[in-house]
Amino acid sequence: xxxxxxxxxxxxxxxxxxxxxxxxxxxxxxxxxxxxxxxxxxxxxxxxxxxxxxxxxxxxxxxxxxxxxxxxxxxxxxxxxxxxxxxxxxxxxxxxxxxxxxxxxxxxxxxxxxxxxxxxxxxxxxxxxxxxxxxxxxxxxxxxxxxxxxxxxxxx
Amino acid sequence: xxxxxxxxxxxxxxxxxxxxxxxxxxxxxxxxxxxxxxxxxxxxxxxxxxxxxxxxxxxxxxxxxxxxxxxxxxxxxxxxxxxxxxxxxxxxxxxxxxxxxxxxxxxxxxxxxxxxxxxxxxxxxxxxxxxxxxxxxxxxxxxxxxxxxxxxxxxxxxxxxxxxxxxxxxxxxxxxxxxxxxxxxxxxxxxxxxxxxxxxxxxxxxxxxxxxxxxxxxxxxxxxxxxxxxxxxxxxxxxxxxxxxxxxxxxxxxxxxxxxxxxxxxxxxxxxxxxxxxxxxxxxxxxxxxxxxxxxxxxxxxxxxxxxxxxxxxxxxxxxxxxxxxxxxxxxxxxxxxxxxxxxxxxxxxxxxxxxxxxxxxxxxxxxxxxxxxxxxxxxxxxxxxxxxxxxxxxxxxxxxxxxxxxxxxxxxxxxxxxxxxxxxxxxxxxxxxxxxxxxxxxxxxxxxxxxxxxxxxxxxxxxxxxxxxxxxxxxxxxxxxxxxxxxxxxxxxxxxxxxxxxxxxxxxxxxxxxxxxxxxxxxxxxxxxxxxxxxxxxxxxxxxxxxxxxxxxxxxxxxxxxxxxxxxxxxxxxxxxxxxxxxxxxxxxxxxxxxxxxxxxxxxxxxxxxxxxxxxxxxxxxxxxxxxxxxxxxxxxxxxxxxxxxxxxxxxxxxxxxxxxxxxxxxxxxxxxxxxxxxxxxxxxxxxxxxxxxxxxxxxxxxxxxxxxxxxxxxxxxxxxxxxxxxxxxxxxxxxxxxxxxxxxxxxxxxxxxxxxxxxxxxxxxxxxxxxxxxxxxxxxxxxxxx
Numbered sequence: 001x002x003x004x005x006x007x008x009x010x011x012x013x014x015x016x017x018x019x020x021x022x023x024x025x026x027x028x029x030x031x032x033x034x035x036x037x038x039x040x041x042x043x044x045x046x047x048x049x050x051x052x053x054x055x056x057x058x059x060x061x062x063x064x065x066x067x068x069x070x071x072x073x074x075x076x077x078x079x080x081x082x083x084x085x086x087x088x089x090x091x092x093x094x095x096x097x098x099x100x101x102x103x104x105x106x107x108x109x110x111x112x113x114x115x116x117x118x119x120x121x122x123x124x125x126x127x128x129x130x131x132x133x134x135x136x137x138x139x140x141x142x143x144x145x146x147x148x149x150x151x152x153x154x155x156x
Numbered sequence: 157x158x159x160x161x162x163x164x165x166x167x168x169x170x171x172x173x174x175x176x177x178x179x180x181x182x183x184x185x186x187x188x189x190x191x192x193x194x195x196x197x198x199x200x201x202x203x204x205x206x207x208x209x210x211x212x213x214x215x216x217x218x219x220x221x222x223x224x225x226x227x228x229x230x231x232x233x234x235x236x237x238x239x240x241x242x243x244x245x246x247x248x249x250x251x252x253x254x255x256x257x258x259x260x261x262x263x264x265x266x267x268x269x270x271x272x273x274x275x276x277x278x279x280x281x282x283x284x285x286x287x288x289x290x291x292x293x294x295x296x297x298x299x300x301x302x303x304x305x306x307x308x309x310x311x312x313x314x315x316x317x318x319x320x321x322x323x324x325x326x327x328x329x330x331x332x333x334x335x336x337x338x339x340x341x342x343x344x345x346x347x348x349x350x351x352x353x354x355x356x357x358x359x360x361x362x363x364x365x366x367x368x369x370x371x372x373x374x375x376x377x378x379x380x381x382x383x384x385x386x387x388x389x390x391x392x393x394x395x396x397x398x399x400x401x402x403x404x405x406x407x408x409x410x411x412x413x414x415x416x417x418x419x420x421x422x423x424x425x426x427x428x429x430x431x432x433x434x435x436x437x438x439x440x441x442x443x444x445x446x447x448x449x450x451x452x453x454x455x456x457x458x459x460x461x462x463x464x465x466x467x468x469x470x471x472x473x474x475x476x477x478x479x480x481x482x483x484x485x486x487x488x489x490x491x492x493x494x495x496x497x498x499x500x501x502x503x504x505x506x507x508x509x510x511x512x513x514x515x516x517x518x519x520x521x522x523x524x525x526x527x528x529x530x531x532x533x534x535x536x537x538x539x540x541x542x543x544x545x546x547x548x549x550x551x552x553x554x555x556x557x558x559x560x561x562x563x564x565x566x567x568x569x570x571x572x573x574x575x576x577x578x579x580x581x582x583x584x585x586x587x588x589x590x591x592x593x594x595x596x597x598x599x600x601x602x603x604x605x606x607x608x609x610x611x612x613x614x615x616x617x618x619x620x621x622x623x624x625x626x627x628x629x630x631x632x633x634x635x636x637x638x639x640x641x642x643x644x645x646x647x648x649x650x651x652x653x654x655x656x657x658x659x660x661x662x663x664x665x666x667x668x669x670x671x672x673x674x675x676x677x678x679x680x681x682x683x684x685x686x687x688x689x690x691x692x693x694x695x696x697x698x699x700x701x702x703x704x705x706x707x708x709x710x711x712x713x714x715x716x717x718x719x720x721x722x723x724x725x726x727x728x729x730x731x732x733x734x735x736x737x738x739x740x741x742x743x744x745x746x747x748x749x750x751x752x753x754x755x756x757x758x759x760x761x762x763x764x765x766x767x768x769x770x771x772x773x774x775x776x777x778x779x780x781x782x783x784x785x786x787x788x789x790x791x792x793x794x795x796x797x798x799x800x801x802x803x804x805x806x807x808x809x810x811x812x813x814x815x816x817x818x819x820x821x822x823x824x825x826x827x828x829x830x831x832x833x834x835x836x837x838x839x840x841x842x843x844x845x846x847x848x849x850x851x852x853x854x855x856x857x858x859x860x861x862x863x864x865x866x867x868x869x870x871x872x873x874x875x876x877x878x879x880x881x882x883x884x885x886x887x888x889x890x891x892x893x894x895x896x897x898x899x900x901x902x903x904x905x906x907x908x909x910x911x912x913x914x915x916x917x918x919x920x921x922x923x924x925x926x927x928x929x930x931x932x933x934x935x936x937x938x939x940x941x942x943x944x
Binding site: 038076126138140 | 167168170171172173174175176177178179180181183184186279355356357358359407408409410412439441442443661662663664828829831832835836837838839840862863864868869870871872874876877900
């Protein structure tokens with residue numbers, strides 16, 4: 001089996017993997033980082049979103065082997081020095097999660113939205129930008145509020 | 157009100173683990189030596205299995221076992237059950253076919269379980285499954301209910317020759333017919349309630365484990381009711397007696413009904429774990445979820461409403477065909493019967509109601525409870541009928557409803573239910589204000605100027621929650637009682653663990669239940685833990701569905717807390733050298749009436765365990781109390797939702813411009829969580845109305861079997877919601893709670909369709925009201941107008 005090396009949440013990791021191993025399988029099965037979830041098999045739901053070299057990607061749609069040397073951040077790596085990321089805080093404060101299954105992907109996507117679109121986001125922009133993430137619990141109302149609040153908090 | 161007590165918008169205790177990726181869902185659990193299961197599923201909707209050749213597959217890399225229906229039969233593992241007996245009009249018992257966990261001789265829907273491959277890795281199991289050779293004799297399949305009951309239709313189960321499981325009815329036919337004979341106006345509607353896939357974001361999963369040294373099984377599973385799963389797997393399927401079977405439902409990523417049921421996959425995983433001597437894990441991929449999770453809704457209905465000359469409703473007749481799929485799922489028989497027809501009175505005073513329901517087998521995935529379960533279907537019938545009746549008689553739809561609302565309580569409907577309390581006109585009046593109903597004409601004119609059609613739709617829903625008084629549901633055919641249990645364990649330093657038979661899969665019980673405890677015991681909420689989802693920790697429970705966890709689950713906790721406080725008073729009486737009758741308990745302090753002598757809750761807990769101040773023969777040491785709560789009635793949440801849409805007649809695109817919800821849930825423990833439940837329910841209801849719908853082709857292939865093909869609501873499909881409340885406390889439980897989990901999904905679909913049909917000049921439009929369906933209706937409306 002071929003070997004792959006990358007940095008995940010600031011830590012160098014390497015493993016021999018079956019060539020067909022997806023990044024999400026590598027994270028969940030090899031590294032036991034089970035915060036990244038799999039909610040579908042067609043890249044529609046966004047439960048598996050992580051950051052690769054600072055950009056949001058769906059980890060169910062990329063082979064681990066293609067990420068040699070990449071820098072990957074998962075939901076487990078978002079809080080720094082025991083302090084929650086402002087977007088994590090905003091999701092809790094705004095009751096933007098219920099069952100929690102879509103939440104890691106939602107938060108990773110939301111941070112990426114702010115990185116791309118800035119800290120002042122209107123409702124329409126947020127709703128449009130969340131198109132790649134499904135939530136079945138919240139009806140999105142509180143997620144939209146959380147993203148706006150998190151975006152503002154990230155400016156501080 | 158304290159900052160963490162009843163009524164406070166406390167931030168959720170469970171959230172920290174979810175926002176940091178530390179939740180523990182079933183697929184996150186890995187047992188040492190674990191193997192993986194992959195199910196070979198039927199590619200045909202209806203076929204005889206002539207033979208299964210597994211030789212090549214067995215020789216494939218990593219394969220540990222391949223098991224089929226013959227193996228499960230040889231081990232005398234029982235079939236899956238339906239736990240609610242329905243009797244037909246003629247008194248005969250429903251005609252239910254056998255439901256083996258692995259097919260025996262025949263498959264009956266695409267996705268039916270033919271064999272399971274267990275291998276070292278999932279990829280190996282999947283690869284090996286492709287080497288299994290199944291010789292099928294393909295049989296004609298039937299998907300449409302009308303076709304299924306025709307003479308000469310394919311027979312799905314021998315026991316129900318015409319594919320009819322029951323012909324059930326409820327109400328007084330003669331009284332209803334008499335009302336129609338005298339009616340001044342009759343409104344008639346043909347209604348299709350579209351089939352849906354629940355699609356909780358976490359796919360179903362199971363890990364079965366067997367410990368030979370103690371001959372005991374453990375099953376980790378995505379369940380809303382682990383104790384019911386254990387009961388069924390023990391008593392009916394026969395995996396192991398209950399004391400040798402532990403069922404754990406850890407964090408569960410949404411359920412919406414679909415995780416109530418006991419499915420083939422978890423049955424096979426726990427059975428196979430012993431057979432192969434390894435823990436066995438299965439996780440559905442999304443396509444498997446579409447094929448094998450129980451679907452929801454799927455009714456075809458003809459309904460008629462009779463009015464007198466004053467516009468008062470005098471009668472209702474409903475004839476419904478309910479698609480039950482290819483097998484009866486765990487509670488499927490009850491959904492289109494006792495969870496449906498008893499709600500057909502809606503919020504209205506209707507003197508005569510008669511409903512007939514035929515439950516029908518088709519070669520499709522089994523259909524069972526999905527958020528609301530029967531009540532959304534009933535509400536859709538009632539609220540569409542009422543809206544159309546108002547329009548036909550030229551009465552404002554709000555005034556029509558006000559005229560016909562039930563005004564005095566208790567109110568006995570002609571279809572079982574006795575509504576205990578409510579104030580329906582208050583909710584409607586509040587909703588009209590919040591929605592600026594007066595400004596509608598102006599907004600309509602503005603839309604028209606932009607070439608758009610604006611419409612408004614009302615939905616005055618009622619539901620029966622707090623499911624349910626055990627003896628009552630027993631008399632209606634339920635195989636179980638529907639009480640709930642709780643145990644309150646006070647630790648020596650005054651922290652508290654509450655063990656509950658309710659199960660949280662997004663509802664926030666770890667917070668709301670702790671608020672109740674904090675409020676009643678006067679202790680910090682951080683000193684309270686809620687324990688659920690493990691049959692080895694919680695003795696027994698009935699789980700979470702039917703918006704029952706507040707009304708029933710919390711009532712059990714309330715009752716157990718009463719006992720804790722009563723025992724605490726006894727302990728305090730010894731410590732404070734007073735009579736037990738002189739001890740008050742308030743704000744976390746036991747005090748002697750009329751004095752300043754007191755002990756806080758933690759000190760009394762410590763004294764209860766130290767047991768130095770009293771004689772152990774007079775008073776048992778310790779502070780731990782349990783209770784079972786059996787409700788005395790259903791609860792009746794009700795409310796009014798108003799949807800306002802703008803339709804583009806050129807494209808058929810519907811945009812929801814504003815949504816107003818006014819709900820009466822009785823007493824509210826945490827308004828933040830309750831509003832969240834309303835938002836989510838509306839989201840699913842709007843999904844049903846505008847986007848979602850299962851489609852089978854005529855051969856029984858599921859065409860909508862992925863998120864590419866089945867349109868789930870996304871953030872930009874939905875509006876923000878304006879949520880308000882009225883409150884009439886429920887009299888049948890100590891907290892006055894009615895329940896809020898399903899309201900949005902029940903209320904929303906008719907509100908949307910009433911709004912679109914209002915915009916389209918009353919032209920009917922089917923669900924889902926996709927742009928194509930709306931455009932077609934708009935074209936029809938234009939053609940009709942031109943012809944006039």
